[in-house]
Amino acid sequence: MNHVNYEKLGVQRRSVVLLADGLMLFLGVYGSIFCLVTAFQLPVDGGKLTLTCLAAAAAALIVFSVPRLGVRLLLVLAALAALAGVVVWEYGQLRVGALVCARQVVATFGWSLGTSAELDISAWVGTLSFLREVQTSTLLCQVFAGAMGLWLGWLFVRVRSFWLTFWGSFPLLLVPLSVTITPAWTPLLLLVLFWGMGVLTRLPNKRDPYGAAKTTLCVLPLAAALLAGLMVLLPGEGYQRSDQIERLRLQLTDWVTMAGREMVSGDGNLGLGGGSTEVDLTKAGPLNYDGSTALRVEADTTGHIYLRGLSAAVYTGEGWEQLPDEAYEELKSGWMRQEMNLDALTSSQFQPDAARYVDVPVPGIGDYQPINFPALADRSTHPQVNAKRYIIENLAGSTAVVYTPYQLLTTPERMTGAEFIGDAYLARGTGVWKHVLYARDEANPLSGAVLTGEDAEAEQNYRLFVREHYLQVPEDLQETLGSLLAESGIGGTVRSQEEPIHISEFDKGTIYYGSSLTVRVNITAEERLELARQVAQFLAGLTEYDPDTPLTPAGEDFVSYFLTESCRGYCMHYASAAALMLRTLGVPARYVSGYVADTVAGERVDVPDYNAHAWVEVYCDGYGWQSVEVTPGFNGDFPWERDPDETAPPSPSASATPTPDPSPTPSAPQPTHSANQPGKAKADWSWLWWLTVPAALLLLAVALVLRRKLAARSRGRRFADEDANRAVIEMYVYMERLLAFAPGRKADERAEELAKKAKFSQHILTGEEREFVRAQTEKLARETDLSQKWYQRLVLRYLYGLY
């Protein structure tokens, strides 16, 4: 198959190709450069830059249209040398221009990202006047336009590849779009027009450059009309995206963010970098951190805080799992609980038919969230104390949860971008990575804070739920833990009878666990916390803290292996063991993971990944869950842990009236920005009219050339009519038109006679007669053309389309 190479085209056709290529190059260079200029509001002289784009396009066209390789290479080298020369000669100016442009780019990026980032260039260049800024940045953009012209010229004119041209120019638009900055419409649409025409002529461009050029010249106005028409039909003012699309965007952003995090998350981050809500203890091997920031916290308080991620209730031997959803449904709506029929058992009269257990209905807690209980208790007891605000941004923590401070006051109806999942954690909302939360940081179970009223009723029901679910210890572990605790003497435990009697007697505060242990259940919060401290001390004495603890061998129970075999571990090991030991002692406890942070009031602090941590929560009746540090070497800063003489951290100033719960600021996604952002230097756009005049002239030229072509084609078709008589008549009519511009000339007599014969007689002209008339017509056209002055020839050629 042959195809028409550019070099094989005649002069006329080659000029058509050059015209089309030049037009396209100008669109590409102008569009690319001015998209950047308008997106970042660079201070430039628009008129000069437009002319530079024109010159760059023309130069590139000439350079890359030269057929001979050697000459072309020389021209390319000359162009590059010229550019390099300009850079060297005007290095000082270009440097200033680069700094001015960089300042604008940084400001625009900062504005778009919602930061106050600025680049102060006065240290390098001093104070610049606006005129100087314009001059230098214009010069820089001109050099860039020259380089861009050469680049696009090579891709589009020489290589003639649309895709390379597209990818060679697209990144310039991608830069502002990546921060949701849209350039001005004119260069943007011209660039889109450039790409649109490029893709339309993609297929024929390489093999039929002449055909592609013709298509470009014919279709370009139509494509421009299409783009303009769409702008009119789809008005931008008042544009509002539907909620579904916005939700989809958030989900997409979420997915990308989570996928990216999963790719880069390390192995030793306690499994907190992923999106799971379960803890896999089989992966608890040597810790490995890279120091990257996991959270960014801004708090109104100074101190060492624990940010809880998630807690887990069910220990499986290989990990911690959440309670089933059905359990939380029951917690919310109510459930039936089995209790010992104490009346029958303790009655003085023997009742052989009495049931051993009875079903007792327990009302649900409704919309109450157990995570809020400590804050509610503290608020009801110390209403004068204000809550503290925490802004927590999740950068590399678990993607499934929201990290919250303790004593969280923010309730579900005031929570945005998160959802309470039972009593375990807050699930992160789609697309929301930053949350504003309120907490009562000074609350503690030893301060006398108690829930009242309906809050207390809900807590009492929840307490029963806690006892059902947070005292469970696997059977195969009970013996081990029981023996250890019995030997430890924690809480004054004593040996009891051999028979395993499982009686739950909450009123009497006694529970029998196995055959070796007797503990009391119904103990105060202080006693529970004291037990927790004793367990922590016991573990510190029994085991050794080692961040390089290897994985637990497969098949081994995690806690059992830690306590009886390896006796070394880190926070995950200590938290797991302590939770189970406390449960064995009759203290409801659970495993918790999150981060610890040292905050400074009013400042933003970065929480590194190595601050990931695990600890235990103990349930205090009438109060709620209280965190307990059980890992040796980690000192908490909880009020109940301080010595009485230790000065409490400064408390916030109390207001005269109880401060109502402040409305939490919803952590909405960052708004996108249009091109109308405030810029530092306001550029003058009046130069846009510069573009319309040359564009109009160019369009007019194209139209005139097309008119001439179409007229010639139509004429040729008419002269080649199958009906010879009709063809000759058309030729004679054409001769009459020519004679109107050639006074004193006459048509050939024989040709006139034949035309009359064709018109009025029945005679059908022969081929010879037809050819004779055609030859006379062409001769007359040539002579008429030559007899005109140059401007008359242009008019007759392009305006009248005569030849």
Add this chain to the structure above:
Amino acid sequence: MARCRIGYLMALAAAGLFFVSFSDWFSFYILVLALVFPFFSLAVSLPGMLGCRVSLDAPGGAVRRGSGHEAGLRVENRWGLPVGRVAVDLSCRNVMTGQTGTVRRKGAGGSLGMDFREPLDTSHCGCLRWEVRRVRVCDLLGIFSIRRAVPQAARVLVLPLNLPAEGVKGLMGMEDKNPVMKPRPGGGPGEDYDLRPYRPGDPLRSVHWKLSSKVDDLVVRETLEPRKTAILLTFDLYGPAEVLDRAFDRLDAVSRGLIEAERGHYVQWIQPGTLEVRTRYVSDIKELRALQWEMFSTPAPMEGRSLRDVGVHIDGVDGPIRRLHMTPTGEGEAR
């Protein structure tokens, strides 16, 4: 075309992704543009697509077996506009041997015309039918396509090898010693003649007046000439292509020899399918070519009935017939 469609779908997916992830109005504009653009492309491409014409250009008439000839395919546009892509499906079929070859030729642009050259398969005798099965023209984006009219098929006759004309003296030289005489049409002088009564219509100059006066009745002198032996060439129109090629080579050489010797002859074969015996008279090259067109345009099966086993008979020929049966090995007997 499939690639273009897939590319468009990917571009549309990218526009959709851009629309979802970019909140500004520009993303909506780009999505609408991506949806509308293929139809715009179709609209501006239609003149070029509709003006596309395909014509075949095959070597006129006949070519020799084994010669390197090409057939041409030209795609041009009435208005000199390019098209996105054009795909032409060509097939070349040897009607006699049944061998078929198909090829697809693709191109783009073509505002000044596109020419494709395809070598003709002249390895076997036969009638090559060179036809365009389908012409599809795509728009500039390569997404939509329409069919265009196909040109008339071209036929090229692949003649046997141009072997030297065989000596045919064996067929012509052995004339009978006692030839059968027959009246010469048109009369004329001659040594041998016969006398018979006058029949209405006999020319007066043929009347033997001297004898007629003696017998009181008109007697006509009829000039006689010896009856020539009819030459019959037979062959079997079945078998593998190579076998047929050799048989045709020989038939062509013998026939041309007879034509050069100005000896008209008959060619006979059994027509496959109908099993009828076909006989054609050949007296010049034109008639030989016409015969070859007819023979090579007939599909030849692998097996059939040989004319060798059939008795010699030519309708309208009473006299002796000398027959030569063409075989691939050239062992045809003359009898």
